[in-house]
Amino acid sequence: MLQLDFDYAGCVRNSEKVSWKIDDVMPRGTRLDFGRTFLPEGLAQTWSIACLKNYQKLKLNQISANAYLNLFAFVEEFILATMVRSANDDMFSERGSVRALVRVAEEEAKHQELFLRYRQAFDRDFGHSCGVLENKKTVASFILTKSPMGVMMVILHIELFTQQHYLECVRDNAEIDPFFCSLLKNHFLEEAQHARVDALELDKLARAATPAAITSAFDDYLGILAAFDGLLEEQAQLDVKSLAAASGVAFSEIDVQAIIRSQRRAYRKTFLIYGMTNPQFVSYLGQLSPVGQARVKEATALYEGEIAASSPVPSTSTSPSSSRNATRLLPTAIAKSGISETAIDIPRPSDAELAPSPGPRSSSVKAPRPLPSSEPEVTMRAPPPQPPDLARPLAALKSQPSTTRPSPPSGSVTDLPKPQGDGSLVIEVPVDATVFVNGVERGRGPQRVDGLDRNGKVVVRILCPGHTPWSGSVNLEGKPAAKIRPSLKRAGP
Ligand SMILES: [Fe+2]
Ligand SMILES: [Fe+2]
Secondary structure: OOOOOOOHHHHHHHHHHHOOOHHHHOOOOOOOOOOOEOOOHHHHOHHHOOOOOHHHHHHHHHHHHHHHHHHHHHHHHHHHHHHHHHHHHHOOOOHHHHHHHHHHHHHHHHHHHHHHHHHHHHHHHHOOOOOOOOOHHHHHHHHOOOOHHHHHHHHHHHHHHHHHHHHHHHOOOOOEOHHHHHHHHHHHHHHHHHHHHHHHHHHHHHHOOOHHHHHHHHHHHHHHHHHHHHHHHHHHHHHHHHHHHHHOOOOOHHHHHHHHHHHHHHHHHHHHHHHHOOHHHHHHHHHHOHHHHHHHHHHHHHHHHHHHHOOOOOOOOOOOOHHHHHHHOOHHHHHHHOOOHHHHOOOOOOHHHHOOOOOOOOOOOOOOOOOOOOOOOOOOOOOOOOOHHHHHHHHHHOOOOHHHOOOOOOOOHHHOOOOOOOEEEEEOOOOOOEEEEOOEEEEEOOEEEEEEOOOOEEEEEEEOOOEOOEEEEEEOOOOOEEEEOOOOOEOOO
16 A cells, blocks of 8 residues: 555664664763753754743753653653564564564664663753653553554654654754764664654555544544644643753743743644654655545644744844754745655665764763762663643543544543543634644534543633634633633734
8 A cells, every 4th residue: 555665674684784782872871061952953942932041042952852852762662562562463474574573662662771861861960850751651551542553653753753853953963962963863773764664564554454444543643643742732831840940040921931832832843743744754644545644734734833823033042053954944844945755755874874873972972981880770760640731631632522533533432531620611613713622632613621620720722724823721710611712813914
């Protein structure tokens, strides 16, 4: 069904050429250079936040870099589990795929360990603890209840944008920390093979799927992204707290909201839009289902519309990364620039890149100090209890309304989770408006949302064609129900 010019055996061969060891990429005891920008501005977008001073922009960039790597470790949890499951499924039939799948699984576990080591170094030296999403096991176990094909679409989306980030933002970028650059390069080298294995797996699933199953897979893909969008909002809120602590500043509520908006915008573009607009991914979607491809394009326009509507007034501050990255990284700019799809196809690493980069060698990275024998081994932190807010996107994902779905998502409605509260909110909007509650798409037209916390904040966002995106928060103030009718403004000519 998909037109592919690679196979599992080739993926294994390429994987063997680029494979690296954690201790070579990040020796134990590596110190981070907090005088440098870590995450490219094209992804972080912290230098456009007008209310921040330059030293705060640098700190927020570093906080974002830490969260960026943690988000990879986060999604690698369900990627690893999916690969193990797929290998198990193929064990007695498709032996050609087993080695490639197991190899991807092993590499994802290695990436998680690397990113954990980075996070521990960051926590040790940054000076303040920075909040990151912790509930990856809960999220992974939930995602694995969705259709294998929908989950594989999400994985392919992630592994393609991972490469795009490196190729367009990181490679040859002398303005970011060389160690961070090296870290992402080594990750990219292995991810290049992962995306091919994903495409082969997606093809295998699609060949066995009915048209209805393919439609359900698109439902699941869009539903998982919407839930992930909610988690990104949680991360944005954690970031502003981390920045306040690290800066020793109590930001005004207006500034807090401006920072959160900027972080949300950056995360959404980095983790959603990049994947949804990746030319190779879009091509695969079209081969699976032109109707599904059109749905993803429509969802992309809604996300991009909101990003454009919340764009900041350009700051007078000059980013060390300059506008060079900011302009060349926009997916829409790529599409308009006439760059052919093959230019950002699943990349084939150059010969130089096929030689693994042996970790921090730059003078900006302090020489790793030998690890004393008494220094403890890296260990996984016990995840803290899951905050209720982090559960909401997942709960909502299980109850995607039929109003926007041609067919119900796979899975039984009997497994819906118990509501988090007993409050209800009625949202009155035009029939063609799309309603999001706490970062999760609820459907088009008027909506009633149950199971809300009566005393918690409910974030509502409305995207309506021809109108400026609307967002606001509602507090039920202990009442069992409330109704809102947002006044939508017509978009300008
Ligand atoms: Fe990875
Ligand atoms: Fe991967």
